[in-house]
Amino acid sequence: MGRITQRRAVTRIVLGEDGIAQRRRADVLAVEEPLEIRVGGTPLAVTMRTPGHDVELAAGFLVSEGVISRGDEFRSAIHCGGPGTGGADGNTYNVLDVALAPGVAAPDPDIARAFYTTSSCGVCGKASIDAVETTSAYDVSTDAASVDVAVLAALPDTLREHQAVFEKTGGLHAAALFDAATGELLVVREDVGRHNAVDKVVGWAVLEERLPLRGTILQVSGRASFELVQKAAMAGIPILSAVSAPSSLAAELAEASGLTLAGFVRGRSLNVYSRPDRVRVEGERQTLLASGALRGS
Template sequence: MGRLTASRRVTRITLDGVNRQRPDAIAVEEPLEIRVAGSPLSVTMRTPGHDVELAAGFLVSEGVIHRGDQFSRAIHCGGPGTGGEDGNTYNILDLTLAPGVALPSPDIARNFYTTSSCGVCGTASIEAVEKVSSYDVAEDGIRVEAVDLAAYPDRLREGQKVFAKTGGLHAAALFDVETGALLVVREDVGRHNAVDKVVGWALLDDRLPLRGTVLQVSGRVSFELVQKAVMAGIPILSAVSAPSSLAIELAERAGLTVAGFVRGGSMNVYTRPDRIRAPSTTPAPAETSGVR
């Protein structure tokens, strides 16, 4: 596995006029080429670590597989020109699917490059992005207490070990609503990669579909994060920041609950609010102006 952090000397400038040079921990970003049966499928910029989970989760998000028994194995590989200066061969990952599982369709092939900020860059059309899930999240009868949901961001933050050193990573966590257990936390320079790592962990542990769970993310909710939650059968997506309009539209169609601005003892619920039990059953007067 590659390094999660790197050290770089920086000049720290403060307004009191005292400038200092000091070492600083930086989050590592490196390319990962994902191959299936030897054929290139995608290249994503990611933080090294949990690469097999990342690749497995990516295949779930793309609708290639949806059960643990459909995934056979993965090997890091290399060849001439792939080792880099330090001789690593961990930036190419070749996946093998179980016998009888169809290989990825050429229709979902990327332009073999996905930035760390965008999980759907390079797809041929917006129609190709909206995948058909094997799971119906709308039928999940999960209910979560608002007070529990409000605590998830802090619990996620406690699990962000690399973020604590660098301040430069997104994170995603999975919570079991019935037990309140934090099942898994994953970090990455890309918010979509962090979610793929969580979904890949669940696939490899044969937990799909992820009924009765909440996916908590550290940033905003974009279209691709809603798509990934739906593809994994996750019924509730919670975020500390805002969702986009397209994310809300997809969540409405899929029956996914989206909660945003989950912080400071409050939250905005954009879709399927019936899944979240508020402390009081008396609704407050509707606001007539302002945004948020």
Template sequence: MGRITANRPVTRITFDESGDATARRRPDALAVEEPLEIRVGGVALAVTMRTPGHDIELAAGFLVSEGIIAGAGDFLSAIHCGGPGTGGPAAGTPENTYNVLDVTLAPGVAAPEPNRNFYMTSSCGVCGTASIEAVEKVSRFDVAADAVEVEASALARFPDALRAHQTVFDKTGGLHAAGLFDAATGEMLVVREDVGRHNAVDKVIGWAILHDRLPLAGIVLQVSGRASFELVQKAVMAGIPILSAVSAPSSLATELATAAGLTLAGFVRGTSLNVYARPERITVGSAAEAAARAG
């Protein structure tokens, strides 16, 4: 796990049946949060607070979300490099903390505009954008035309499948997760964790682009928290037709999903779920019928 988790001392206070408190000092595992500066061709584009690991996927997914790339052929390479505050020879220290990633785009792919750099926190992937119009980018993929369907009972199982693969959450209780599932078979393709919801989604989209899987037609994006505008946008930009969340969507997320033709499900927990946009893609039937279709 390395830099993904860090042990820190914590005072744990417990209460017995009579209400008496006992304090005990002990180490506790925390999710690591560190900045990652994403550069394109040596020019700084963005800084995000993230959990280290799968940084190349994170950068690739971020570039998809920003409309800079749309296929594996657009992304040539990426390398961690040193810089101020990152360690490494450029900083006068022998150790590189791998908090700067420089991406090289394929020949002919337009680089981001020089004034497009911005800062993101781990809780907001769109903070710093000038206006809502700047966020509402035009996807190169038409999710509204995707004829995918998913059985409601299968969709209801995806959160538990996602949770079963949240290995770092088990240690820290402090990470979001995102996963890609094949709507037809229910197969889980990839799961990633991060302190930021948007980072976790960027990582799975980045995995897809590095495996030449875009657009992600016929795929369900399952997230462990709420469905915000930014997550709907990222799904649309990657050609994902269905977004499923264990918690609530925002009003703006629902509006964007409806406008883009994306199926948006929320409160997907155990025995129920709510569908806020394009409900016809989620089929309802008996468990026996679902098993027969899967077989």
């Protein structure tokens, strides 16, 4: 399955009683890999995932897209390059070909056009990033938004305060949109899936005719995956903040897109993985430590 972790340089910012300290250090990220889903040999979609349980993932995706609605409509699935596929380069485990039961209609071509796809076996992260850059209608790299580091550090607490359903169930993800200039909370949405919560926030912006979401911050309650960075970039959001870790490909996409990605935003510290220039660290008490070297925490 390949590497599952990756070391990456980050800018570490710590807000202490004696001042604000910055330093470059090494961080370890979980590796994220793409899975291309094909139906009857025809590419349908690429989704980012942790390898494993790919057949279940593909079946659930087909249900969510309305391709199938019952278990007996799903016939089988095999990884590209596996036995019986004729693959000459070995099994990459990053392409899964699904066979539907006889009589089940193939996916509507409009569904396939809604997703970026690739015809090559073993799609790579670079191809996925290029696809997002090609399809996005907004260039977040040119957004002049910036946020004070103290404001950014306080966003998770504000989000948690507005998670009404989470307080009752303890089992929901949340996403919120903030104005970067003022820190004003614009909207909060909760969902059992973090991707769904983000989709709801973006959907709110669509209905309010606020796209692109320039000058805003997307705060999420969990980790920052490739998909969340993608959704932010596609909606024109220049800053994404997460209380947990980003994946390696999320950080790569954020850097390539010119999006500011902050992770481990908890209490009085955070990591900035890309475009740290948007995070304002001001004041006479600021301290810069080992700006050119990677050091442990």
